[in-house]
Amino acid sequence: MRxxxxxxxxxxxxxxxxxxxLLIPPFLLALQLLVVGPWLPRVTRVGxxxxxxxxxxxxxxxxxxxxxRQRGFPSRGPGLEEEEEEVxxxxxxxxxxxxxxxxxxEMHSRQMGPRTLEVQxxxxxxxxxxxxLNRIITYITRVQLNCSRVLSPGQAQASHPPADSPHWLLxxxxxxxxxxxxxxxxxxxxxxxxxxxxxxxxxxxxxxVHSFDPSNSNASGGHLGNSLASNHGDGGVVSQHKMxxxxxxxxxxxxxxxxxxxxxxxxxxDIMAALGHHTVHFxxxxxxxxxxxxxxxxIELGSLQSVHHLVATVHLQWAGFEVGGTNxxxxxxxxSVLQGLQIYGLKLVHSSAGEGHSVLKQTLSNAHxxxxxxxxxxxx
Numbered sequence: 001m002r003x004x005x006x007x008x009x010x011x012x013x014x015x016x017x018x019x020x021x022l023l024i025p026p027f028l029l030a031l032q033l034l035v036v037g038p039w040l041p042r043v044t045r046v047g048x049x050x051x052x053x054x055x056x057x058x059x060x061x062x063x064x065x066x067x068x069r070q071r072g073f074p075s076r077g078p079g080l081e082e083e084e085e086e087v088x089x090x091x092x093x094x095x096x097x098x099x100x101x102x103x104x105x106e107m108h109s110r111q112m113g114p115r116t117l118e119v120q121x122x123x124x125x126x127x128x129x130x131x132x133l134n135r136i137i138t139y140i141t142r143v144q145l146n147c148s149r150v151l152s153p154g155q156a157q158a159s160h161p162p163a164d165s166p167h168w169l170l171x172x173x174x175x176x177x178x179x180x181x182x183x184x185x186x187x188x189x190x191x192x193x194x195x196x197x198x199x200x201x202x203x204x205x206x207x208x209v210h211s212f213d214p215s216n217s218n219a220s221g222g223h224l225g226n227s228l229a230s231n232h233g234d235g236g237v238v239s240q241h242k243m244x245x246x247x248x249x250x251x252x253x254x255x256x257x258x259x260x261x262x263x264x265x266x267x268x269x270d271i272m273a274a275l276g277h278h279t280v281h282f283x284x285x286x287x288x289x290x291x292x293x294x295x296x297x298x299i300e301l302g303s304l305q306s307v308h309h310l311v312a313t314v315h316l317q318w319a320g321f322e323v324g325g326t327n328x329x330x331x332x333x334x335x336s337v338l339q340g341l342q343i344y345g346l347k348l349v350h351s352s353a354g355e356g357h358s359v360l361k362q363t364l365s366n367a368h369x370x371x372x373x374x375x376x377x378x379x380x
Contacts, residue, residue: 120335
């Protein structure tokens with residue numbers, strides 16, 4: 001210490017000059033900020049907005065915006081509560097966790113849907129049961145695409161349309177059928193055994209066929225994966241599943257893996273993912289009045305772009321599961337759902353009226369209680 005003091009005092013730099021040298025860099029930096037600072041881009045904190053006289057904090061939510069209830073939309077059923085998302089992975093690796101979150105985010109975007117169901121305008125200037133009913137009956141009984149060759153129930157050979165009106169038809173134009181050297185996939189959702197002829201037809205076509213029925217005691221214990229190993233890719237073999245279609249998109253969902261769903265009720269998108277299918281060439285659905293909400297789910301998730309042929313029975317005797325409102329609103333909602341199917345390219349090729357003449361619990365001579373409709377997706 002003495003040596004240092006002597007050196008500074010005898011011929012070295014004065015002590016005060018050394019202090020000044022130490023202060024010069026901070027001073028230059030402060031000067032630079034004063035001169036250049038105003039020209040730098042302004043940065044504000046997320047969620048904070050500057051206002052005159054103070055700072056105001058804005059709330060930013062990542063939750064999907066809930067649509068206000070509109071007339072004609074289905075009401076939410078009692079006891080349905082939103083739950084938080086849950087991701088379940090088999091191991092704790094960082095890659096698996098990241099992949100799981102990516103899958104959940106992709107699933108969440110599907111839940112929001114590429115489009116939302118758009119409620120169509122009223123059929124007349126004001127709500128009218130007669131006007132709404134006439135519009136929907138006209139729509140479901142008027143063929144939109146004429147097919148010169150068709151597949152009739154129980155038949156695998158294409159022919160001209162039969163003189164009598166069968167229960168359903170599949171359009172057999174060459175550009176609408178899967179190529180012979182490409183895999184063919186068919187799904188059937190039915191609880192009353194009315195799909196027997198459909199299963200026969202698609203089996204004869206050599207499709208990989210999956211039949212879904214929650215009441216089927218011969219199914220594979222409620223899990224899709226239990227029967228996939230013996231049937232995946234086997235043309236003409238019908239795989240039975242104790243499974244049903246879900247129209248809700250609950251937010252609490254576990255990370256799904258191929259071949260394992262672990263529930264007896266799943267959306268079409270989840271079923272296809274578990275089975276490893278990107279396309280369903282033929283789909284049959286008799287959902288016992290749940291079809292309207294299921295159709296809405298398909299519209300909002302974009303599932304219809306993967307379906308080429310659709311045969312479905314629509315029931316008109318009552319509003320349907322989780323569908324509420326006045327009779328006029330229900331009819332308007334049904335028509336909006338059918339319009340949503342058309343937006344995805346589905347064209348009606350056949351319509352068959354069922355028994356009874358009850359529509360929304362009213363007996364009518366110009367309408368039937370149910371209709372089996374056959375569509376083809378013209379975008380494929």
